[in-house]
Amino acid sequence: MAYEAVTPVTGRSAENRYTTRKMAALPLAASAGEALVLGLTTGPVCLASCGPVVLPWMLVQPKGIGPHSRQLLLFLAARLAGYMVFAAAAWLVGAAIPRAWSGRSWAYGGIELLLAIALLVYAAGWPRPRRALSEPSPRLVRIGEAPRPRPSGAVALGFLTGINLCPPFLVAGVRAAQLAHLSGALFFFLCFFAGTAIWFLPFLSLGFLQRTPAVVTVARMVAVLLACWYGFSGASLLIERIING
Amino acid sequence: MASPSSAPARPPAFRSIGRSILLTLPIALWSLLMFTPSFRSGGRALSIGAVLVIVFMTSLFFLMMRTGETYRWRRIFFVALGFLFPVGFIASLIAERGTMSIPISRMVSGDTPFCFMVTPALILPAAFARTIVFPGSILPTASNPHSIAVMIGLWFAFTLVLGKAWCSYACFFGGMDEGFAAFGKRRRLHRFVTKYGSILRLIPWAILLCVVLLSAALFEPFYCMWLCPFKTVTEFPAVRDLETALQFGVFVTLFVGLVVVLPYLTKKRTQCGFFCPFGAFQSLFNKINLFDIRFDREKCFDCGLCQTSCPTVALSKESVREGKTLLNCMKCGACVDACKKDAAVWHLKGTPVAVKPERARLLFLYGAWALATMFGGSILANSIATMVHWLPLK
Numbered sequence: 001m002a003y004e005a006v007t008p009v010t011g012r013s014a015e016n017r018y019t020t021r022k023m024a025a026l027p028l029a030a031s032a033g034e035a036l037v038l039g040l041t042t043g044p045v046c047l048a049s050c051g052p053v054v055l056p057w058m059l060v061q062p063k064g065i066g067p068h069s070r071q072l073l074l075f076l077a078a079r080l081a082g083y084m085v086f087a088a089a090a091w092l093v094g095a096a097i098p099r100a101w102s103g104r105s106w107a108y109g110g111i112e113l114l115l116a117i118a119l120l121v122y123a124a125g126w127p128r129p130r131r132a133l134s135e136p137s138p139r140l141v142r143i144g145e146a147p148r149p150r151p152s153g154a155v156a157l158g159f160l161t162g163i164n165l166c167p168p169f170l171v172a173g174v175r176a177a178q179l180a181h182l183s184g185a186l187f188f189f190l191c192f193f194a195g196t197a198i199w200f201l202p203f204l205s206l207g208f209l210q211r212t213p214a215v216v217t218v219a220r221m222v223a224v225l226l227a228c229w230y231g232f233s234g235a236s237l238l239i240e241r242i243i244n245g
Numbered sequence: 246m247a248s249p250s251s252a253p254a255r256p257p258a259f260r261s262i263g264r265s266i267l268l269t270l271p272i273a274l275w276s277l278l279m280f281t282p283s284f285r286s287g288g289r290a291l292s293i294g295a296v297l298v299i300v301f302m303t304s305l306f307f308l309m310m311r312t313g314e315t316y317r318w319r320r321i322f323f324v325a326l327g328f329l330f331p332v333g334f335i336a337s338l339i340a341e342r343g344t345m346s347i348p349i350s351r352m353v354s355g356d357t358p359f360c361f362m363v364t365p366a367l368i369l370p371a372a373f374a375r376t377i378v379f380p381g382s383i384l385p386t387a388s389n390p391h392s393i394a395v396m397i398g399l400w401f402a403f404t405l406v407l408g409k410a411w412c413s414y415a416c417f418f419g420g421m422d423e424g425f426a427a428f429g430k431r432r433r434l435h436r437f438v439t440k441y442g443s444i445l446r447l448i449p450w451a452i453l454l455c456v457v458l459l460s461a462a463l464f465e466p467f468y469c470m471w472l473c474p475f476k477t478v479t480e481f482p483a484v485r486d487l488e489t490a491l492q493f494g495v496f497v498t499l500f501v502g503l504v505v506v507l508p509y510l511t512k513k514r515t516q517c518g519f520f521c522p523f524g525a526f527q528s529l530f531n532k533i534n535l536f537d538i539r540f541d542r543e544k545c546f547d548c549g550l551c552q553t554s555c556p557t558v559a560l561s562k563e564s565v566r567e568g569k570t571l572l573n574c575m576k577c578g579a580c581v582d583a584c585k586k587d588a589a590v591w592h593l594k595g596t597p598v599a600v601k602p603e604r605a606r607l608l609f610l611y612g613a614w615a616l617a618t619m620f621g622g623s624i625l626a627n628s629i630a631t632m633v634h635w636l637p638l639k
Binding site for chain 2: 044045047048049051052055056214217218221222225226229236
């Protein structure tokens with residue numbers, strides 16, 4: 001059934017918006033199928049885009065399929081929340097968001113800077129928390145124990161990767177913005193998320209990897225190096241934006 | 246820790262001249278076979294280069310057989326390769342394009358010569374997107390004979406047999422930091438390297454993971470674009486804006502720091518041992534190749550000479566006590582030559598340790614030197630030919 005009403009959200013041409021939405025109004029199942037296929041086919045790109053964040057985070061977790069499953073579930077849930085926020089924003093602003101939104105560079109740069117900070121804090125464990133002089137060193141207290149996972153790390157990293165504007169995400173954003181209802185856009189992104197999330201399941205296999213101190217040290221080094229890259233990339237985007245106005 | 250000074254050193258003449266010549270014959274024949282095309286189709290300069298390389302490689306192998314030392318003679322070849330490679334390469338770039346920088350048009354047309362350093366970064370994009378993230382051609386072309394398939398095929402064949410020995414016998418970059426490490430005798434940062442060696446040797450693994458992940462995420466060879474110190478002396482993206490200028494700055498900084506200054510100060514191959522992601526990737530093949538270095542615990546008296554002599558910190562006290570090297574051993578032979586008790590030995594996997602170690606050394610060296618002659622030798626011959634062109638010879 002076609003959608004007849006026009007939602008006066010943006011100040012742009014209501015006729016175009018109405019036409020686009022009328023043409024794009026799809027039955028629910030077809031929309032779900034399209035989103036799922038889009039997620040499945042572009043999943044490798046999502047994986048490549050989020051891999052630099054997920055891998056070091058998962059490698060610093062204690063060994064075992066249990067802790068890894070919990071962390072991955074938290075990460076994916078937060079990522080889904082990010083998707084929903086973006087879907088709502090895309091639908092409200094309209095299909096023009098990816099190509100005409102003037103704040104795109106700010107968003108890209110800001111998200112990358114936040115990712116850099118989150119990687120440093122959660123995956124690399126830097127800066128180390130201060131302790132009182134009388135308090136014994138955590139190393140002495142927990143000798144031989146793996147570091148305790150912090151759920152907030154998975155949530156922060158998942159949400160930030162969820163709103164990071166990778167190419168498949170933008171494609172899905174354009175499609176969601178053309179849909180008639182906000183609920184339709186959210187559902188579209190939910191299905192898109194389901195398609196991409198399957199590609200993240202191999203990260204569970206990292207739980208079986210032997211956790212030697214060397215593996216954890218390498219993972220922390222990776223987190224620091226990637227934080228440097230994201231920091232540099234985000235800062236250069238923001239500087240470019242400031243210079244060019 | 247016992248003093249090594251009381252141990253008898255290996256005698257200067259290890260083998261008779263006749264026997265050494267006999268053992269060198271296969272390498273001499275291999276060299277001739279490798280460079281026959283240069284005599285047929287190459288000009289006078291290339292023929293001169295080929296003759297010099299045949300003599301050079303055969304003489305070094307003869308000296309290895311005669312003295313029983315590996316590292317000393319290998320290093321002469323390796324440093325020569327490291328310093329002469331840029332001579333021939335830059336000369337060919339200047340002759341062909343008039344500049345060391347790669348124009349965008351060359352990248353688009355896929356004419357960039359393939360460098361094996363980028364190999365690990367190709368795996369994920371090739372697996373998931375069936376795309377090679379390198380501006381080269383997969384099969385050889387008239388303008389670009391150093392294609393991706395040829396280089397990866399060569400590398401893989403030799404790596405399966407020799408493991409990380411590629412980094413000591415074939416890499417045309419490693420000789421540079423080994424050369425700068427050979428200058429002077431004083432180890433200024435020795436204590437630092439000893440203290441933090443266990444952390445330093447993990448850095449290449451971290452860089453490898455970063456390079457692989459970011460190459461897949463950005464869909465470009467991240468190491469070539471941002472981290473390769475040797476871009477300074479080979480070719481680099483043309484500087485046309487702030488980003489490419491920044492890239493060039495990173496290349497120069499890394500080259501000066503890791504290839505010139507730190508090797509000189511530490512007497513270690515700092516770029517190879519503490520930075521190179523390809524070296525870390527290559528370490529994985531040490532698990533499956535045929536040869537390794539082992540320690541005869543009955544002879545070893547923990548003098549620590551092997552650890553001090555190792556140019557890439559591939560030995561720790563614990564590993565020596567277990568009779569093994571660490572995974573990042575490049576099989577350069579420095580520890581075997583340094584050991585005054587002959588406790589460090591070449592070993593063919595699957596055979597008893599320290600039983601006929603010279604046989605294992607010979608088998609290894611035939612493979613490694615054949616690779617060195619074929620791969621490094623042809624680079625040396627080309628570079629010598631370039632210099633002959635420059636010289637005012639009539």
